Amino acid sequence: METKSSQKSELKKPCVNCGSELLYAPGTTSLKCEYCDHTEAILISENGFEELELKGYLSEMGSQSHSEEIMMLHCKNCGANQHIEEHYKSFHCIYCSMPLIVEDAYKDEWITPGAVLPFQFDQKEAHAIFKKWVNSLWFAPNKLKKASLDPEKTKGLYAPYWTFDAQLYADYIGQRGQYYYVTRTVGSGKNRRTVTERRTRWYPASGHISGFVDDTLEKASKQRTGVIPSKIARWDLNLLQAFDSSFLSGFITEKYTISLKNGHLESQKEAYRIATRWAKRDIGGDTQTISTLDMKLSEETFKHVLLPVYISAYTFKNKRYNFFVNGQSGVISGQRPYSFWKIFFLVVGILSIIAFILFLADKGQA
Numbered sequence: 252m253e254t255k256s257s258q259k260s261e262l263k264k265p266c267v268n269c270g271s272e273l274l275y276a277p278g279t280t281s282l283k284c285e286y287c288d289h290t291e292a293i294l295i296s297e298n299g300f301e302e303l304e305l306k307g308y309l310s311e312m313g314s315q316s317h318s319e320e321i322m323m324l325h326c327k328n329c330g331a332n333q334h335i336e337e338h339y340k341s342f343h344c345i346y347c348s349m350p351l352i353v354e355d356a357y358k359d360e361w362i363t364p365g366a367v368l369p370f371q372f373d374q375k376e377a378h379a380i381f382k383k384w385v386n387s388l389w390f391a392p393n394k395l396k397k398a399s400l401d402p403e404k405t406k407g408l409y410a411p412y413w414t415f416d417a418q419l420y421a422d423y424i425g426q427r428g429q430y431y432y433v434t435r436t437v438g439s440g441k442n443r444r445t446v447t448e449r450r451t452r453w454y455p456a457s458g459h460i461s462g463f464v465d466d467t468l469e470k471a472s473k474q475r476t477g478v479i480p481s482k483i484a485r486w487d488l489n490l491l492q493a494f495d496s497s498f499l500s501g502f503i504t505e506k507y508t509i510s511l512k513n514g515h516l517e518s519q520k521e522a523y524r525i526a527t528r529w530a531k532r533d534i535g536g537d538t539q540t541i542s543t544l545d546m547k548l549s550e551e552t553f554k555h556v557l558l559p560v561y562i563s564a565y566t567f568k569n570k571r572y573n574f575f576v577n578g579q580s581g582v583i584s585g586q587r588p589y590s591f592w593k594i595f596f597l598v599v600g601i602l603s604i605i606a607f608i609l610f611l612a613d614k615g616q617a
């Protein structure tokens with residue numbers, strides 16, 4: 252029996268009016284034709300999305316259902332793996348703006364995303380956020396302001412993440428600390444005074460905790476150039492949609508380069524941190540220590556999810572800079588160059604004002 256899903260993610264939906272490709276319209280659940288504005292609703296699965304059982308995938312990746320083939324382009328400059336859409340004739344790496352050759356695309360297999368968080372606003376709006384940000388920067392070179400005016404440099408990327416759910420159980424042994432205060436006298440003679448000091452009394456503590464760990468988010472991209480800053484890597488996962496490739500139409504999708512196995516290892520570390528927090532809360536008191544924590548996870552499931560980010564990469568004086576805008580919340584973060592001359596003239600200006608004030612003060616005294 253054929254268990255492998257043979258669905259193709261690149262089933263293009265042509266416009267019924269004019270035949271051109273329909274693209275996902277951000278903030279909606281529809282596809283839209285760029286040319287004649289014809290729209291078509293994306294059929295959202297009523298069943299929501301399913302969490303996949305982790306065990307089978309960890310032991311036998313690829314030979315499972317829920318995997319499929321997609322067209323990928325590999326950037327030789329920075330190593331990013333990008334899924335290309337057919338309508339891109341010329342194409343630049345989203346991270347490092349290196350030109351990529353569409354003929355170099357190859358077929359690759361991936362675990363089909365379980366869910367996607369669709370873009371909530373379009374590229375024009377993302378670009379307006381960039382522009383506002385750049386114009387608010389102090390000491391930015393004028394050329395930067397010009398460079399950032401090119402909207403073609405701002406692209407929407409669906410970044411790959413793993414999320415994990417599990418039932419957590421742990422036994423712990425530790426200590427509960429209770430604060431108490433003592434006052435004592437210090438110094439001598441005139442400097443004699445009383446001070447209050449905090450001390451801790453420790454009591455043994457042990458116990459058992461359990462709970463459900465929901466949606467531990469682990470990045471699935473190894474990308475080292477243009478890493479998405481943690482400041483903007485926060486999404487409301489309650490708004491995830493069951494995966495439908497229609498949501499990707501018109502955007503770039505990055506394939507995970509951190510394996511499910513390694514993502515899972517990271518999620519276990521995160522689960523351990525969560526268990527530590529829970530155990531400390533369980534111990535109570537003013538402060539806590541934990542000497543042993545024996546943690547078990549069961550009923551582990553995972554999802555491959557795609558999360559929206561707008562990225563703009565550009566080179567300025569041989570140095571590369573990236574801007575990022577969260578495609579759901581609009582939060583922006585970016586690296587920026589400083590203009591040497593703007594800072595130089597400001598410093599010269601301030602120094603001359605100080606010199607002038609000193610000169611006046613000097614004259615007034617004479």
Ligand SMILES: [Zn+2]
Pocket residue numbers: 266267268269270271284285286287288289
């Ligand atoms: Zn059309």
Ligand SMILES: [Zn+2]
Pocket residue numbers: 326327328329330331344345346347348349
């Ligand atoms: Zn690249």
